[in-house]
Amino acid sequence: MCADTPDYSNTVFLPETQFPMRAGLPQREPDWLARWQRLGVYDRLRQKPGRTPFTLHDGPPYANGHLHIGHALNKILKDMVVRSQQMMGKDARYIPGWDCHGLPIEWKIEEQYRAKGLNKDNVDTVAFRQECRKFAEGWIDVQRDEFKRLGVTGAWDRPYLTMDYHAEAVIAEEFMKFLMNGSLYQGSKPVMWSPVEKTALAEAEVEYHDHTSHQVWVRFKVEGVNPVDVPKSVDIEELFDASIIIWTTTPWTIPSNRGVAFNPTISYGVYKVTEANQNSSTKSGDILILADALAETTLEKGDVVKWERLDKISSAQLSELVLAHPFSGREGAEGYWDFDNYMIPVLAADFVTEDTGTGFVHTAPSHGADDYDLFVKETAKWAILRNIDHASALAEALTYNVEPDGSYRADLPLFGGQHIILPDGKEGPANVSVIKQLAYTGALFAKGKLKHSYPHSWRSKAPVIYRNTPQWFVAIDKPLNDGMTTYGETIRQRALNSINQLVTWTPATGRNRLHSMIEARPDWVLSRQRAWGVPLTCFVKKGAKPTDPDFLLRNPQVNARIIDAFEKESADVWFVQGFKDRILTGLVDPSQYEQVFDVLDVWFDSGSTHAFVLRDRADGSSDGLADLYLEGTDQHRGWFHSSMLQACGTKGRAPYRGVLTHGFTLDEKGMKMSKSLGNTVAPQQVIDEYGADILRLWVAQADYTVDLRIGKEILKGTADSYRRLRNTLRFLLGNLSGFTDAEKVAVKDMPELERWVLHRLAELDQQVREGYAQYDFQGVFQKLFTFASTDLSALYFDIRRDAFYCDGPESHTRRSARTVLDILFHRLTTWLAPILVFTMEEVWLERYPGEESSVHLVDMPETPAEWLDAGLAAKWDDIRAVRRVVTGALEVQRTAKIIGSSLEAAPAVHVTPAMKSLLGSVAFADLCITSDILVSDAIAPEGAFSLGDVPEVAVLFQMAPGTKCERCWKVLPDVGTHKHAGVCARCDGVLG
Template identity: 55%
Template sequence: MTADYRSTVFLPATDFPMRGGLPKKEPELLAFWARLGLFERLRADSRGREKFILHDGPPYANGNIHIGTALNKILKDVVTRSQQMLGKDSHYVPGWDCHGLPIEWKIEEQYRAKNKDKDQVPVVEFRRQCRAFAEHWINVQREEFKRLGVVGDWQNPYSTMSYAAEAAIVAELGKFLMNGGLFKGAKPVMWSVVEKTALAEAEVEYHDHKSTTVHVRFPVVRTPHAALEGAAIVIWTTTPWTIPANRALAVAADLDYAVYSVDAVAEGALARPGEKLIFAPALFDAVKAALRIERMSRAATLKGSELAGTVCAHPFARLDPFYDRQTPVFTGDFVTTDAGTGVVHIAPSHGADDFELGRKHGIPAEDYVADDGTYFPRVALFAGKRVYTPDGRPGDANGAVITRLAESGTLLAKGSLVHSYPHSWRSKAPVIFRCTPQWFIAMDRPIQGIDGTLREVALRAIDDTRFVPPAGQVRLRSMIEQRPDWCVSRQRAWGVPIAVFVDRQTGEPLRDAKVMERIVAAFREEGADAWFENPHRFLGPEHDPARYEPVTDILDVWFDSGSTHSFTLEGRPELKWPASLYLEGSDQHRGWFHSSLLESCGTRGRAPYDAVLTHGFTLDEQGRKMSKSLGNVIAPQDVCDQYGADILRLWVVGSDYVEDQRIGADILKHHADAYRRLRNTLRYLLGSLSGFTPAERLPAEQMPELERWVLHRLAELDAELRPAVDDFDFHTISTTLHNFCAVDLSAFYFDIRKDAIYCDRPDAPRRRAARTVMAELFSFITAWLAPLACFTAEEAWLARPGAGTDGGPESVHLRTYPQIPAAWRDEALGEKWRKVRALRRVVTGALEIERAEKRIGSSLQAAPTVYATDDHAAALAGLDLAEICITSGATLRSGEVPAGAFTLADVAGVGVVPDQAEGTKCARCWQVLPEVGSSSQHPDLCHRCEDAVEALPKVAA
């Protein structure tokens, strides 16, 4: 009867479980980090190192985090942890954006639900409720972010509503007040009728919207060209409600325009046979179809520059003296032939291009529409008509205007168009352009103390900033090149007030540094509520309160978040200014990157960041935007509960975050499968290292070639991964680590060395070398995995042999990436083993056929003959081919591959003739060898296993 040698085999042994159980294990590790004081330990250990500061773009404190927020925060954590592992002081301070319309809107909803009017509530009480709302969600989101494994100064985050922050924000505003950048003016701004406030571009979303369109005649009343007499210029607009505010027409100077005589029209057309119409020939077919004209002939052609100087009548001039005014024709570089007629109707109070053209020619921008979307009482024919209702639906203004156009005989056609149109991101209602008095920061005025205008300084700063990906630079530059003055005022209650006094006599803001110092000091002690309680106290004895009126508007929240660098980076000595990196979604080119750039350039002359990294948006598996109506929302909390946060983290780094990412059940399952391969690698290493001590180590020069090749691979990986950290290329790190574990280790090195680990005697050089290399592998993999799968790397680190007694750090996150000895890198060895592995693939392929045909069970029953070219044969010099191929025997022959041998097309010159091994199966290592049976003491063992078994008592002793 064969003896049972199972107890003599050194099978892997570890408490590190095969199943992660992450939903349960991760909270335990969070508690461990809290007990350890991990963040504080990191700061202490990092003191004096080079600083790397990622400044947190503040999420909004008004609800649970969503999958996009989770991606952003995880990516930030991977950046800060990996920079820390490089040996830097990567100090991360999380923050929150707390002011503004979304929170105010939530509190107003509570009042509306109780049929109460929030305007009847004292403003300080209303602001108190907003503050409490934000505080609640900060606490909720803080725990949600921590659950994702994000490490940071959670005990001392920043928030834009802290008293210190509000003081700093108003101080930053004061800098613009003092350097001449802040001014009050009336300009068209995007206005929400529902929220009754101006909106910034970053507060606007573009959605498809069905607009009513009209073609309108503007009768020519005076012209230097006889061909134009008696004609009418035709315009097309998607906003008929702006016609009452018309003050001019715009044409393109170099574009051809023609006078057409209408010859015949279809039934029901509003165009009249015999009349003359003026528009661009480039749009002939579209205009002809829209006006239902059957035939018309060209009477004259002239350039837009020749049309300039012509004067038309307002379409409503015949209906009411209010509109008895001239409508001159000017040239404008914004006029195109993309749609319409090639002529743009100009309402200076309702469009940015319109406003600038009117200003150029001395035409005022009169305000026609009130903050609730109704025409002012003074607007003849349309007083009280609504552009949009209080709930954001189309009002009666368009219909009223079209009726009056028909009545005046100037309506040519009516239609509709579905197009992309700006909507408030909060109320989802369409917005309008409306001319209102607002506070602006000038883009093109020289700024005192800064070399150039704000636009010039910002463009230079963009050129000096690193962008990842580089396309972000082009995008932000184009925005800054084209943007108008920055409207920083909002007509709301919850936020930092524009703490400025206006001279009632001159209309100019009071620029007094002492007054601003008093305001800042009070805000620091009492918060911004101080402005709403008794603002005149800040004037001091130098100024008469009766002469100065305090501004009641609040600051655009983008000014708040754009100022965070001032009270976070500059306000904390443990950080540094400028930040090493700003990291947000690509939409922040028009948001936080943008406002931070302008704020900093206008006060400090440069950007507050050295680099900007952007990521895409998160979509479902079909590439659709997530929405509750589609039922495709993936909540990060649910992923943590089902899979664990590490799966979510591996999804983040496993995706190409520069582009839009997709997530769903199948994608998460894929990442869970990839996670299991990584976990199995760690588990195998831990099991194989059971009982390992430093005394067992072998120096690299005493190791077999296979082990030295593994060390070479570690050197190669280190050289590849370190630059990837600086490039923020975590997809490469994740993919490279996974492939290394799956291909180089599990499918090759572990496969080969399993026999030595299990069956060699404990003090055998080959086994010692393998265990030494596995210790290096464990050190390397846990370190590089730590920023990516922070929980699993920690769990593995704590399960290592000698944990707590070997002098290693208590946490894997207190380590830095291992320093790889330069001597490990051996290019010649790497090239040699590429050939060895290629040859091995041919052997493996041949044995797979033998196994499928049931001629062998395991590869250890085989003893193939391998035919190879001299080049491949030379690569095997000094190596045991059977050991590499995991067979019981193998013969290598140089020369031609015989007919019938197994080959692979991509490994030229190598062929395999399989054969079965001769001898008896060893009861311990299962190799089939002739020597088995030759020992009288252990007849069931091969010589190597007999030696190992005999050595066991001696080793134990």
């Protein structure tokens, strides 16, 4: 600028906004939270009339600790669903809830007792339960604040709690529906048992860790054969000398052995030892029966040097054999394993494999699910061997050798009182004792150690066992006499039909997972031997057997009294002395009945939540069904599963119409997070450094259907995406400064560039709504981010910057562009509000700062369908392709430092005649941000710049003739010829 040329900088309409470049989210987000609470945003949204309800039913987290990153992922996804559904016109309801009963909380209170040297069993049950209740209340308050800090909206002042009096009453009521419909029964079968916690566990309460187990190969001597059909292919005398070798990693279950299993599809042979090492427990001449595929490795384990295969043995022949228990005849065993009419049978089973072991599996029906199911199947054979009736056969096969604390019962010969698992979770002496006794009797063929995946209690982290114990079950294959037969007569039928016919699965693979689990699952074990939970509100008749028709008291009046008492006094009242007499007196003779004091599996609690949340609350659901359940993939065996079973038994169908599942959170390397590895990422850490919106953006950018990675570098990338988007919004706000409705231009009167932007908005509106409807948050954000970065920042804003800054207020182009900015504002803020809840509120308040203002109180605006213009879009695809060649040519000159700005250029663009006509209809120089441009359909000269994917376009670089305008910086021939010194005609007109 010459010394005598005026300074025009204050005449340019530069962006004006208080919206800062630096977000400062960690410091500012709490203010917006307080604002939303003051406004009562969630409740005000409920007051909008005429909307279709949408209910996301919250799967309750445990109230027992600070949130981890998995909690944050889950709650943020839920919030995105609720907010997007609301802003698309629904009445989207979200009632947060907490799981308050169960082992995790009870275990914490027991830990406090142990630290004080106290025994929980010596504490009054009601007093203990009240401590559990108080503990849960404390953590609910902590977690509520942590969830709210994530920007999650909902009825936080009135959540549902499974320990609320009404909830406990409904849970009991739902349980009693199973009591009344005949599906509840008491049975004795092996269940997953925690010796440390002295309770049965559900599969969902078990996790698998590496564990080193004892492994033994044990001889079961052939004791005889069925005399009706003596095997013909093997000499009978050799068979009587033979032993079947089994392999097991649970030696402690050998005292409870009741059979040996084999697989009819496996090839078996009879082997004779011809030479063995001196330290081998086997000698030359021993006859062994083994799976052929495993014979060599098994014999080598037993230090056998040489052997020969005598013959094969068929499945039919194996089935005829009966064996002696390894401890049969053991001195000091008091004949416990010496059976007069009973030999160990050899039973066919498909769970036996030839992957490892010997091809034979020792079977203890009291300590294994497969073992138990096999004996149920083989009850008839069992009864014949024992010479007893069928009804007694299975009961006699089951043992009660293991106490609740994981020790053998005191009167068990040889092993009485010895622990399998010690109270501290470590291995007891039982395994070693059994191995020593096997060696003493000569039954031990080989031994060793094996590191493998083994079930542990997810709370105590101690190994668990299968233990036969009386428990309460719901039969899932028994026809129910409840009149709800639309989807089947049994719980299993209803569940499978619901999965196939009634539920939408996101992702679709969730359907197969739950279907296979329900299809194969056994009866539901409801009972837990604990104190903190809703009790099994039932009474059994004294002296009656579980199979007797009057064993369980089924009395509607008794049930009603229980429900009423729970509503008024909580479930604690069940454990108050005299409650039985209070409830039964006047209806039945209390002295004839015993009260059950087991508590319900906590999964029954959470599985029942649909009843006291969706059905009973005014803000629940009119039909008692949820539009969506949303949890991690582990809930196929947890909450999705238990809710399905529970509702199919009480409602006749699934309680949900849709199920969405997400993956787990991993560190940046794909490793599972662990405090010991130091790779955990706490939500509060992210919030303190970046703000909750960055955590929310991490969720939105990720594919939640698989496991998600998070760490410092990933969060840095997320923060960078946020900054780029924030800058786009800041430009938009700055150039809307002072905009009023009077400035608006009708769409039909706008330049083509503006109408092309509106076309893109119409496309996006459909894509955003479809994406949100399908819970595709990643797809929604990617489309919006690409639009903001590519279509807006790199194209539209870049092109129109000159008009925003330098055109006069009455300029048609500038008014049209600012009208489009206003339209963009309302769509981008509402489209992004479900994801970036804090930032979009900040953007909204920059334009609408009123006390009652909030972006979260408005809907996504309807976008006129007529904005879609396919012909215009196709035309602008061609124009943008040509523009890309021009900008490429200019970049070459900029890199070579021939020009510093594209405004210094006036290139010649060689195109086809048709394209020349097309470019002539638009201000192409403005689109290319050059001072001038020559469009020619002449053949391009040698050396013109081109791009391979746009072969019909070539660009010849030329400097713009003229002088630089001191106001708009365009280089034009007319600069300096107007009233105002050093400016072009356009700027001179603006200056007046």
